[in-house]
Amino acid sequence: GEFKWLGWYGHYLLVVAYDDASETFWVYDSWFGTSEVPMENATTDGRTLSYADADLQWRQFNRNYITLYRPEEAGLLVDIIGEDMDDAAMWQNSLSRTRSELQREPENAFLWFNLGTVYNALGQYEEAATAFDQARSIGLPWRMLWYQFGPYEAYYQTGRYEDIITLADVTLKDRPYFEEAYYYKGLALEALGDPAAARQNLEKAVNFNPIFQPAAEALATINE
Template sequence: RIQPNDEDIWINLGVAYEGLGKYEDAIVAYQKAIGIRPNYEKAWFNLGVNYEWLDKYEEAIIAYQKAIEIKPGYENAWINLGVVYKGLGKYNDAITAYQKAIEINPNFEQAWANLGVTYDDLGKYEDAIVAYQRAIEIRPNYEKAWVNLGVVYKSLGKYDDAIAAYQKAIGIKPDFEQAWINLGVTYDDLNNYEEAIVAYQKAIEFNSANKELLLDIGWLYFIQGKSQSAKPYFEQSIELSHSQMNLGHVYLTEGDAQKAMEFYQQSLHNIEDKAEFFEGFQSDFPYLEKQGINREAFDEIVTQLKQQSVNDELPD
């Protein structure tokens, strides 16, 4: 039975509700604890956390600020306050909060990493690099900081440094899907398609449901003239309208114009923005031309598809 004047029991009850995902009930419990002991910084902190989970950011800010008012050296409250500020787009306030957390605990790697993310969002890439490097210096196996460092390097066009950072993250956590994807994107940007494919395939090993990635692998094969290697990837992601278009390309290069048209029509039907469809379709011609498709035949397909688009918009 709950003792009504025991703040610790109310705190424990709040934690139990949190574990069950009952955040509103947790809030009530923490408020009870605060009612008994108004300067209970842990209760204010927990209250802020639960407000965050309910997307009640202004209430979360008030709760974290109250926790900090009671205990100015409360580093976790400072970092959480920074997270809320950043989520609201208040980047300078977020930076100040993270810096306060770091001032309290210079080895607080999460605060350094969060500071790096905020600087990155502001385009302050050199500052972001310094922050991520500091986080990594404190915790060398901090795989997320390595990935984020790679993202900044890529933004600066430092592709070799980006690749090294992503590889470092993968060395720490071999099943880090996002690191493999980022590595693949970087290789793709360098036109190193085979390395990009290998990286994307590794990412697929850890998340076979990533249809966009299957589409990307297929496309990298296709633009190299490897239609047969591309085909199964488009088939596995056929629910995507661009995979439907690309599968049409494969059939066209195989000489099956009728089958190609079926997939083109399917893609056209599923892409709401018809201008986007035709822009993408036209931009693909150079890759088709390299695989033996002449301009006249291609333009005839475009004409037929445009006519279908007009017909589809006519009232029944």
């Protein structure tokens, strides 16, 4: 459509209805709005999105989701989510699914990125770093680290501090408003023995987002 020139972006979808017979979701889109005409909230019905298209886009974010439910419906929620209510089972299921998808699509950078995300969650940081390396080698959208920060964590846990600084600098170039990039750059600089520069970056993270607790906690421990 008319926004295609913008390239790859991430934005939230709120699913408000579905129909299994036609395999269709109705969604409110945080970027395009609620109607079929982008940027016009002309109807409360929502935009339509096929199950297939939704999953194709959703898996670019490792199929993350947030559930909204009434307290009295907690039991129903547990029944719907099933064994994935247990984090350990959820991540193992995600690992199996991602490996299976990669067997079919070994050149899909998003799937390699997802694999890195899963390995991070499992505490397998060397494997995570390798998966993120593969994703970057294949090629990711340049906005990828606006939304997901797994490479920073994997590289930090494996001592690849220079790589963190490089990624953060690229992400922050011309767009100096990502607290996560400042945070991880600060951690990397501290690990490299430059507490003054680390403090500067952590302060930028906190100033931009005062409720970003990881940066505030890291800043409190900096010794110059």
